[in-house]
Amino acid sequence: MDRIIIEARVNELATRNGNPHVPFLPGEIIADAKACHDAGAAIVHYHGRGGDGAPDHSAEFYLETNAGIRAGSDILIHPTLGYVANDADAMGRFAAVEEMMKSAETAPDFAPMDCGSVNVDWWNPETGRYDTTDLIYKNSTGTLMHFAERIAHHGLKPYLVSWNVSFTRQIEQFLKLGVLTAPAYICFCLTDEIIFAGHPGTVAGLDAHTPFLPQDYRCVWTVVNYKGDLFQLTEKIIREGGHISIGLGDYAYRDGARNLTNAEVIERVVAQARALGREPASVAETRQILQMPAVRIAA
Numbered sequence: 001m002d003r004i005i006i007e008a009r010v011n012e013l014a015t016r017n018g019n020p021h022v023p024f025l026p027g028e029i030i031a032d033a034k035a036c037h038d039a040g041a042a043i044v045h046y047h048g049r050g051g052d053g054a055p056d057h058s059a060e061f062y063l064e065t066n067a068g069i070r071a072g073s074d075i076l077i078h079p080t081l082g083y084v085a086n087d088a089d090a091m092g093r094f095a096a097v098e099e100m101m102k103s104a105e106t107a108p109d110f111a112p113m114d115c116g117s118v119n120v121d122w123w124n125p126e127t128g129r130y131d132t133t134d135l136i137y138k139n140s141t142g143t144l145m146h147f148a149e150r151i152a153h154h155g156l157k158p159y160l161v162s163w164n165v166s167f168t169r170q171i172e173q174f175l176k177l178g179v180l181t182a183p184a185y186i187c188f189c190l191t192d193e194i195i196f197a198g199h200p201g202t203v204a205g206l207d208a209h210t211p212f213l214p215q216d217y218r219c220v221w222t223v224v225n226y227k228g229d230l231f232q233l234t235e236k237i238i239r240e241g242g243h244i245s246i247g248l249g250d251y252a253y254r255d256g257a258r259n260l261t262n263a264e265v266i267e268r269v270v271a272q273a274r275a276l277g278r279e280p281a282s283v284a285e286t287r288q289i290l291q292m293p294a295v296r297i298a299a
């Protein structure tokens with residue numbers, strides 16, 4: 001079976017209430033990226049955050065962080081476009097990536113495309129009510145086509161996120177249209193506990209995704225559990241040939257009373273994959289599995 005691509009999702013919008021090891025600032029993210037690479041991760045995904053944890057989607061944050069990650073290792077970089085924290089138009093949401101593409105030192109390797117729209121309000125388990133009631137993660141077909149065109153222009157790999165079957169079906173239509181080209185790298189974003197926009201992070205939740213992978217195009221799939229414990233599914237994913245995207249951004253992973261670091265979470269995935277006969281893919285092997293193009297820096 002293919003080697004397994006492991007992605008470290010180091011921070012998302014997670015607070016430090018659940019686990020104090022969530023990195024916020026560039027220096028913290030850079031250190032975690034290196035540690036996760038050394039533990040066996042081939043990709044790092046992060047969100048810009050201020051010292052108080054608030055989202056920081058300024059281009060400067062991403063330029064500084066990408067350059068620091070590049071200096072530390074060859075781990076592949078997958079930044080966010082800001083999720084619901086960046087409600088700009090298509091051009092505005094992609095503006096930080098355009099800045100990153102001006103230098104090989106700051107260019108990422110992936111740019112995400114969440115291939116549909118969905119309500120992403122936060123449920124509060126303590127009060128039994130929604131904390132928000134108006135958060136829509138909007139990705140119109142036109143916006144996605146703009147992202148796909150810019151991603152191809154820059155020689156980046158589209159990181160295709162599917163929150164439910166309708167997203168996967170849109171990916172298939174984009175493959176048919178030539179908006180996307182195979183192999184498609186598709187991330188099934190399962191959700192639990194405080195967000196119900198994706199399939200549940202269960203066997204049934206994942207099994208409801210995979211039969212809808214486009215049959216006429218080579219697809220490589222990975223799995224996230226946003227706000228849930230992905231270790232409940234990692235053995236299944238490893239056995240079925242999937243790949244794993246995991247980290248403290250999604251869930252406050254612990255070992256008993258001890259808070260794990262992102263690198264320790266990656267070490268656990270590596271150990272489990274090896275025990276089941278799959279070696280972690282190096283960066284070069286990941287590039288090969290995903291047939292990643294060469295990044296083109298603007299003159």
Ligand code: ZN
Nearest residue numbers: 012045047080
């Ligand atoms: Zn993210």
